[in-house]
Amino acid sequence: MNKARHNPLNMVAMHGALILYTLIALFPVFVILINSFKSRRAIFREPLALPNADSFSMIGYETVMKQGDFFLYFQNSMIVTVASLSFILLFGAMAAYALSEYQFKGNLIMGLYLALGIMIPIRIGTVAILEMMVATGLVNSLWALILVYTAQGLPLAVFILSEFMRQVSDDLKNAGRIDGLSEYTIFFRLVLPLVRPAMATVAVFNMIPIWNDLWFPLILAPAEETKTLTLGSQVFIGQFVTDWNAVLSALSMAILPVLVLYVIFSRQLIRGITSGAVK
C-alpha cells in the first residue's frame, strides 16, 4: 500500500487542503444563500452575517414569485437543458461510435473536423446564427436554443466519447454480431452501458454552461414566453436600481436543479475521470 496515505501528517495536510478548497468554492454559494433570506438593509449592512430574527426576510422570494413568470422560466431552462443534453449525448455517442468502430474513407478527416469545434468558440458565429434563426423562423423559440447548445456541445462530446469507445472490447461487439444483434442493438445495448461514466462526464461538462448561459437566450429567445431562468433573473438587475433580494433569491432557486442533476451524475463522473487515468 501507499505509505503516504498512512502517514497521519500527510492525511491532515491532504484533508486540510481539500477542506480549504471546498470552503473557497462554496463561499459564494453560501453568501448568496444566506443573503437571499435577509432584508435589503441587512444585506448591505452585514453581508456575511447569518439571517437572524431581526434581519430575516422572505421579501426576495416573494418578489420573484410575483414578478414575471418564474416557473415558466424555470420550465424553459429545464426543457432547454434536458433536451440539449439528450441530443448531445445521443448524436455525440452515435458519431463517436461511427468514428471509432467503422473504417471508412475520410474517417480521420471527419474526426478532426468534428474536433475543430472544440477550439472555435460558437459565440463568434452569433450574428450568422441569429440570421439563420431569423430566416428559419426559429427566433424566440426554445428550439433555437436547443439547436445552438447541441451544436456547441457536440465537438467535445464526440472527442471524449470516441476515445472511450475505442476501449470497448472488439470481441464483445463481434460476439453480438455473431449472435445476430443489429448494429443499433450493439450500440445501444452493449456499447452505451459500458461508456456510461464517459457519458456522465460529458453530461456534467455540458449541463452547467447551458443552464447558466445568458448570451444565447438574450439574443435568440428574449421573448417573455421563452425566457430562461438566467435571463429571467436579469429583470431584477437594472441600470440604476438592482433588487438584490430578488436577484439572490432567483439565483438560490436556480442553483437547486443543477445541484440535483450533479448529484445524480457525480458518481459516474468520478468514475469517468479516474478510469482514463488509473487504468
Added chain:
Amino acid sequence: MTALTLNNVNKSFGNVHVLKDITLEVEEGEFVVFVGPSGCGKSTLLRVIAGLEDASSGEINIGGQQVNLVPPSKRGIAMVFQSYALYPHLSVRGNMTLALKQEKQPKSEIEGRVAKASRMLNLEPYLDRYPSELSGGQRQRVAIGRAIVRDPKLFLFDEPLSNLDAALRMNTRIEIANLHRALDASMIYVTHDQTEAMTLADKIVVLRDGRVEQIGSPMELYNNPANQFVAGFLGSPSMNFLPESLLQDSGQNTIGIRPEDLFLSDDGPLAARVSHVEKLGGDTNVIAKVQDHDVTARLFGQHAIAEGQELRFGYASERAYRFNEAGQRLA
C-alpha cells in the same frame, strides 16, 4: 459432407497481405486446430470464416453453402472468444439465450437447450449470476455454453484457454475434448500453443506468415514434418537443428534431431558441455553446447548431471531429419 471448405482465400488490409491462398477442408465432426506463431494470420483466418472480416478473394463454404456474403449470425457458426466477451449486463442465462431470442426460437426450445448446455458444463448453480460474479474458468464455460446452445454447424474457438492459469488450462482442455466427443460437432480451434494443438486436434493446420505450411494429423506432422518450420514448431522441447558440417565434416544441409532421440553415449558423435539441467522427476532436460550450438536432450528418468560437465550424445541416424538450405525436408 464437409463442414467447411476454403478455396484460395486471400485477405489484405490495405497493402498488407495477411492471408495467402488458404485452401483447406474441415470434415463433419472433425476437430481442426490452427496453430502458428503470433502474427501468422490464424486469428484473421478464423474471423474470415466467422464473417467478421470479408475475404479479399476466394470462396468460403460452410455446410455446402457458399457464405462469402452471408452475415455472421446466419452462417450457422458459434464463436468462443479469448476474452470471453460475455455481455456484462446480462446474467449467465441471458448471455446464453440472447442469440436464440434473436432467432425467435420458441420459449420451450430455448429453455431445453439452456438446460442441456448448463448440465454439460456444470453451470446450473450460476445461471442467475452476472459475469462479474464468476471466476475466469466459469466465465470461459459460460462462453462455451453460449456457443453450444446455438447448436451451430461449426464451432470456432479463438485461443479460448490463453487467459486461464496453467492448472485450469489443462482441465478446460480436457473438458473441450470431452465436449467434442459428446457433441460430435465440427470445431475449429485457434491457438499458438503447440501442446493444445497436439492434444486436441484430429487435424492440425500449421500456419506461418499467412500461408498454410502443412496439414495433417498431430502424429503425421510430428513424425513427418514437411519443413524445418513445422519440425521446430511442434514438439516440446523443440527439435534441435545442427549444421550438417558439424556432424560429417561437409554439407550445407541442416540436421534435425528431436530432444528425446538424443541419448548419452561415450562414443557418440556429439561432444557437448552442459550449460543447464532441468530435472522434472520423470524426465531430465539437458541443455548443452555443442561448439556454438545449443542442444536440448530429453533423457528419460533421473540423471545426476551437473552444469559444466562434458558429455557425449549419440542418436540413431534413421531418426534424424534433413532439411535443405530453404528449410524444405529432404528424404
